[in-house]
Amino acid sequence: MTLRRPYTYCTLLFLAIMGITLVIKGISSWLIVWAVVYLILLVLGASKIQWNFFTQSLHKGNHKNWVALTFDDGPAAATEKILDFLRAHQVPATFFSIGARAAQHPELVKRWDSEGHLVGNHSYHHGFHFDWQSAQRMQQELQQTNEQIAAIIGKTPKLFRPPYGITNPNLAKAIARSGMHSIGWSIRSYDTTAKTSEQLLARILNKMQGGDIILLHDSMEITARILPELITAIRNKGYEIVRLDKLLDIPPYE
Numbered sequence: 487m488t489l490r491r492p493y494t495y496c497t498l499l500f501l502a503i504m505g506i507t508l509v510i511k512g513i514s515s516w517l518i519v520w521a522v523v524y525l526i527l528l529v530l531g532a533s534k535i536q537w538n539f540f541t542q543s544l545h546k547g548n549h550k551n552w553v554a555l556t557f558d559d560g561p562a563a564a565t566e567k568i569l570d571f572l573r574a575h576q577v578p579a580t581f582f583s584i585g586a587r588a589a590q591h592p593e594l595v596k597r598w599d600s601e602g603h604l605v606g607n608h609s610y611h612h613g614f615h616f617d618w619q620s621a622q623r624m625q626q627e628l629q630q631t632n633e634q635i636a637a638i639i640g641k642t643p644k645l646f647r648p649p650y651g652i653t654n655p656n657l658a659k660a661i662a663r664s665g666m667h668s669i670g671w672s673i674r675s676y677d678t679t680a681k682t683s684e685q686l687l688a689r690i691l692n693k694m695q696g697g698d699i700i701l702l703h704d705s706m707e708i709t710a711r712i713l714p715e716l717i718t719a720i721r722n723k724g725y726e727i728v729r730l731d732k733l734l735d736i737p738p739y740e
């Protein structure tokens with residue numbers, strides 16, 4: 487059975503309101519008003535993964551003393567530096583990999599796995615047009631990435647993070663057909679646009695709570711730079727850094 491998402495109810499409500507307005511007022515400017523409201527809701531629902539508007543994503547764990555670090559877009563410029571630091575300080579993490587980059591740097595994908603980190607799927611191309619594709623094409627990208635990762639580490643990911651955190655009905659279908667878990671976050675660091683280390687650290691640490699999933703990018707030098715201070719601060723607050731499979735209590739691979 488398909489789970490009804492807010493998108494379904496929102497669309498049914500929109501159609502009902504349009505119908506009632508038509509009956510009461512006939513063709514009127516109210517129809518345009520409702521259509522604009524509906525469109526705004528769709529855009530917000532697509533961009534706010536926490537709303538679970540089109541598909542159910544996992545954003546947070548229940549354990550009050552655990553948090554998880556997640557790195558998107560690698561293998562990339564800062565992956566090696568981040569891995570060296572995580573190894574030295576015994577910190578497990580989750581890396582959501584772009585399939586095409588995994589194909590270019592299999593040695594780093596191997597390191598992710600052999601050093602105790604999780605490898606997740608973050609689409610094959612992470613193209614700007616990703617969300618405009620058909621469900622079938624998206625599903626192929628998910629599968630291509632899974633096959634790429636499986637060819638390197640012998641494990642097929644079950645965790646998928648939508649590129650840009652954007653979801654829509656086609657992606658919802660692709661995720662469901664792939665049998666994967668959609669993974670969001672509860673803390674977006676905005677490390678891709680951060681100007682200073684202080685700003686970036688504050689964005690993460692000021693609102694941190696147990697169960698948080700922190701979104702970072704191993705494509706960013708600034709992320710590698712703040713990592714020592716970030717990990718020390720997280721530990722000083724009394725949290726343990728765990729992998730996503732432990733935080734969410736789900737199997738990470740098929």
Ligand SMILES: [Zn+2]
Nearest residue numbers: 558559649650
């Ligand atoms: Zn990304």
